[in-house]
Structures are given as C-alpha cells and as structure tokens.
Amino acid sequence: MKKLFVLFILLSLAGTFIAAVRKPAQQNDKAQYIPESKQRVGDAGAGFTYLTTGDYVKSGIPYDFFLLATGKPKKNYLARNGLNANISHEFTVVQSANGENLVAPNCLQCHAQxxxxxxxxxxxxxxxxxTPGRNLNRDAYTKLEEILRKNSPAKYEASKAFIQVAKTIGPYLTTQVKGVNAADRLAAVLAAHRDPLSFKWSGQPLLDIPAEVIPSDVPAWWLLKKKHAMFYNGFGRGDFGRFLMASNLLTVNDTAESRTVDNRIPDVLAYIYTLEAPKYPKPIDAKLAKKGEIIFIRNCSKCHGKYGANEEYPNLLIPASIIKTDSALYKSNYQNEQFVEWFNKSWFAQGDHPAKLVPYSGYIAPPLDGVWSTAPYLHNGSVPNIEAVLNSKLRPSHWQRDFDKPQYDYEKLGWQYKIPSAQTGNTVYNTTLPGYGNYGHYFGDKLSNKERAALLEYLKTL
Incomplete structure (x- = not known):
C-alpha cells in the first residue's frame, strides 16, 4: 500500500516547467542579458500560510488511508496544528467539496530539505x-480506486481527480538515479493531457510526449529574488506566479479554479523573496577568503555577480559554446515545439500578468548565495562538491552517496561520497548516461591549486 503514495513527490513543478519549447532564434557566442519582468506584489505572511496549508492542489488521498500507509512523522518541522500536525511537511490536508479530508502534495516536496x-x-x-520501483504504477492506483469505490463512495468521489491523473502519468516518470528531479517530464505529461485554454483533462494525450526523461537538480528558491527569469535556461519569462502555480495542473477542474489559486500566488512569491541563504556554520579562514574574493572578482563575477557591500547580479544567459555543460536539458526545451505553442497560447499566457516561454541554447549563470549548501552541482546534479566544480579532473564518472545517513563535507563543500565497486544501482550517479554528464564549466581548471583553495574558502562566505 505504501507504493500508492510515492507519486506525491512528483508534484512540485514550481522549480521547472515544460520539457519542450520552440527552437530558439539565432544567437551568437556572447552572454545575453535577461530583461526584468514586473512581478505582482503580495503579503509574505499570507504566502507562508498558503504555501504550507493552502489548497492549491485540490485533490489527493483520503486522510485515514494516508495515515494507515505512512504513519505520523517523527518531527513536525512546520509546527502545524490540527490534522496537518500528523503528516509530513511535504503534504497538506485539504477538504474536498463533499467534506472529505484529503492529503495532497505541496511545493515543499521539492523546495525544502x-x-x-x-x-x-x-x-x-x-x-x-x-527511480524504477519507487514510482507508482497504474495497477496500484486501480487497486486503490477499487477499494475506495467499493467501501467509501464519498472518499472515492473526493479522490477521483487525483487518482485519474496519477494512473495516467505514473508510467512516464522514472529517472536513472535517486536524488535528481523529473519535474520537467511531469510538466510535459500534464500539458499533453490538458486543453491549454480550459485546462480540461483528456484521458488520451493531445500532444506527442517525448520519450526521454531529463534529470535536473532543484535550484534554491532564495535565488529567485535576484533573477529576471526562471529555470536553468532562463526560458520562464513574465509573471513568475504563473509558473509557481503550475502544480495546480495536477488536479484542476478548469481555469475558473486556477484563477482562485492565481489570486493567492503573489503572496507565495512575496514569501519566497524573504528567504535567505543559510550561513556557513564552521570557522572560515578570513585571510584566505579575502584572497579568494579577489580571485572570484577577477574570474567569476562577470557571470555570477558580486557580493557584500557592492552586491550586484548581471542576469546573463551563457551560450552552450561557452558553458559546455550537458546539453540534454536545454535541447529538450526546444526540440518538441508543440509544447511552447501549448504554453504560449494557454491560460498561463493570458490576462494582465501573462507568462511566456523563451527558448535559449545554453544556461543562466545563477547567483551563488548559499552555494556552499546546495550540493550536488551543475544543472543535473552530476558533480558532488564545489571542489570538483572548480577542478574538472576531480569529477568522478560514477559516484555514490549515502541517502540514509548523509554526511556533508564542509571543506570540499558537498556531499561525502564513495566510488562504488559496481557501476549500477539507483544510488550510483552514472555520468556517462545521456543527460547525466558532468562535463563543462571548465573555468576553474586554469587556476592553481592555491587559487582554487582560496576561492573555495571565499564561497563559504556567500
């Protein structure tokens, strides 16, 4: 029965959207500035409440079934009360139209750790x-559907929208290794099954769904307040709220329902803008870090910005010819142009605060606030620590971290890992697989070992 609930982790789409967009216009080998888009203003306090207790996902699994399968969490991290006190921070209890209590996934599935x-x-x-074996399958949902239909028609009616969608999308969502995210794939599958203007669900796909599942690492939310565009290749333009509410596509009935969520999303964005990066908790060699700052300004600040008293962030897209990192993600974002057409004519692109997708062959150079804490690195999570980001010779082709008892390396800045004796298994990151490559971003290779050590010390201060 526990497998019935694993799909909840697949929901959070706020960190990424749509795995395919139109082939980009001709671009040169120079970094491109991303112009700023005006964002709506909201109430941060209300945003936190809505984020952690709101019903932006309207359906889910009956509360008593959920508790039977998962039990209560060991710790109530959000200090929530009522029924929410009995479930993990990754879920929220919502009430259906017929009064049933349901457990729905929330954004913290992917955007909290x-x-x-x-x-x-x-x-x-x-x-x-x-990974395979952790994903839900159609048979499991069919069994749950039969149980609810037979024993509790009211609970079935309340859960029907979630079960219907889960039965459809489950088989599409698998990655080769634990720890990476499949949200791009989920977004594409949901879009393929919904009318772009009404959001009405279709049991059969209305668009061809690409075969590949491109992995990504979830970017930190506290970076968003500096950015003019969302997602790794900066193709999320316009109103950020429209992208943040994309999880609503899982169970939404129509765009009238989406409008109620849309009215609350500016509050969530306001809350996200209050988030600050965690501070490095260990001693820092101030003298060495100062040397590292000089190296950073000379070698890194043009793309990643400056920090401290004269803080600035340039908002630059770096073309593939310069960054040279794995191309599968940005290529997937324009090889199937029907998806950009879907989005850019959809409800998301309408009204007085529209969003749009603008493709690009390359990736955005992100801000580095709290970078010491956001392992693994590169857009696909293929590099275990910053030391290896700065020295490509140290990047392992296969590496394995302990997901049960994870340990952080506060000197190399990343997860402690080992080189596995076997190169297979769902905890072994295999960088030879398509989309999982650890190449590119070779800028640190030209530095000396002493310069890299100083730069690493400086990055602890961000």
Whole structure:
C-alpha cells in the first residue's frame, strides 16, 4: 500500500516547467542579458500560510488511508496544528467539496530539505526518488480506486481527480538515479493531457510526449529574488506566479479554479523573496577568503555577480559554446515545439500578468548565495562538491552517496561520497548516461591549486 503514495513527490513543478519549447532564434557566442519582468506584489505572511496549508492542489488521498500507509512523522518541522500536525511537511490536508479530508502534495516536496536536522525551506530537495520501483504504477492506483469505490463512495468521489491523473502519468516518470528531479517530464505529461485554454483533462494525450526523461537538480528558491527569469535556461519569462502555480495542473477542474489559486500566488512569491541563504556554520579562514574574493572578482563575477557591500547580479544567459555543460536539458526545451505553442497560447499566457516561454541554447549563470549548501552541482546534479566544480579532473564518472545517513563535507563543500565497486544501482550517479554528464564549466581548471583553495574558502562566505 505504501507504493500508492510515492507519486506525491512528483508534484512540485514550481522549480521547472515544460520539457519542450520552440527552437530558439539565432544567437551568437556572447552572454545575453535577461530583461526584468514586473512581478505582482503580495503579503509574505499570507504566502507562508498558503504555501504550507493552502489548497492549491485540490485533490489527493483520503486522510485515514494516508495515515494507515505512512504513519505520523517523527518531527513536525512546520509546527502545524490540527490534522496537518500528523503528516509530513511535504503534504497538506485539504477538504474536498463533499467534506472529505484529503492529503495532497505541496511545493515543499521539492523546495525544502532537512539539513543538519532542520528543515530549510527554499533548499532544493536532493533526496527525491524517481527511480524504477519507487514510482507508482497504474495497477496500484486501480487497486486503490477499487477499494475506495467499493467501501467509501464519498472518499472515492473526493479522490477521483487525483487518482485519474496519477494512473495516467505514473508510467512516464522514472529517472536513472535517486536524488535528481523529473519535474520537467511531469510538466510535459500534464500539458499533453490538458486543453491549454480550459485546462480540461483528456484521458488520451493531445500532444506527442517525448520519450526521454531529463534529470535536473532543484535550484534554491532564495535565488529567485535576484533573477529576471526562471529555470536553468532562463526560458520562464513574465509573471513568475504563473509558473509557481503550475502544480495546480495536477488536479484542476478548469481555469475558473486556477484563477482562485492565481489570486493567492503573489503572496507565495512575496514569501519566497524573504528567504535567505543559510550561513556557513564552521570557522572560515578570513585571510584566505579575502584572497579568494579577489580571485572570484577577477574570474567569476562577470557571470555570477558580486557580493557584500557592492552586491550586484548581471542576469546573463551563457551560450552552450561557452558553458559546455550537458546539453540534454536545454535541447529538450526546444526540440518538441508543440509544447511552447501549448504554453504560449494557454491560460498561463493570458490576462494582465501573462507568462511566456523563451527558448535559449545554453544556461543562466545563477547567483551563488548559499552555494556552499546546495550540493550536488551543475544543472543535473552530476558533480558532488564545489571542489570538483572548480577542478574538472576531480569529477568522478560514477559516484555514490549515502541517502540514509548523509554526511556533508564542509571543506570540499558537498556531499561525502564513495566510488562504488559496481557501476549500477539507483544510488550510483552514472555520468556517462545521456543527460547525466558532468562535463563543462571548465573555468576553474586554469587556476592553481592555491587559487582554487582560496576561492573555495571565499564561497563559504556567500
């Protein structure tokens, strides 16, 4: 029965959207500035409440079934009360139209992580498991459907929308290794089954769904307040709220329902803008860090910005010819142009605060606030620590971390790992697989060992 609930982790789409967009216009080999888009203003306090207790996902699994399968969490990280006190921070109890209590996934599935026994909201969850055997299958949902239909028609009616969608999308969502995210794939599958203007669900796909599942690492939410565009290749433009509410596509009945969520999303964005990166908790060699700052300004700040008293962030897209990292993600974002057409004519692109997708062959150079804490690195999570980001010779082709008792390396800045004796298994990151490559971003290779050590020390201060 526990397998019936694993799909909940697949929901959070706020960190990424749509796995395919139109082939980009001709671009040169120079970095491109991303113009700023005006964002709606909201109430941060109300945003936190809505994020952690709101019904932006309207359906789910009956509350008593959920507790029977999962039990109560060991710790109530959000200090929620009522029924929410009995479930993990990754879920929210919502009430259906017929009065049934349902457990629905929330955004913290992907956008929060327990780090040093504390929940860090906004930290990308690098422990999600989308590997085969952890994914839900159609038979499991069919069995749940039969149980509810026979024993509790009211609960079935309340859960029907979630079960219907889950039975459809489950088979599409698998990754090769634990710890990476499949949200791009989920977004594409949901879009393929919904009318772009009404959001009405279709049991059969209305668009061809690409075969590949491209892995990604979830970016930190606290970076968003500096950015002019969302997602790794900066193709989420316009109103950020429209992208943040994309999880609503899982169970939404129509766009009238989406409008109620849309009215609350500016509050969530306002809350996200209040998030700050965690501070490095260990001693820092101030003298060495100062040397590292000089090296950073000379070698890194043009793309990643400056920090401290004269803080600035350039908002630059870096073309593939310069960054040279794995191309599968940005290529997937324009090889199937029907998806950009779907989005850019959809309800999301309408009204007085529209969003749009703008493709690009390359990736955005992100801000580095709290970068010491956001392992693994590169857009697909293929590099275990910053030391190896700065020296490509140290990047392992196969590496394995302990997901049960994870240990952080506060000197190399990343997860402790080992080189596995066997190169297979769902906890072994295999960088030879398509989309999982650890190449590119070779800028640190030209530095000396002493310069890299100083730079690493400086990055602890961000």
């Amino acid at each position: 327990v780090f040093n026994d504390s929940l860090v909201i906004g930290m990308g969850n690098s422990f999600s498991d989308f």
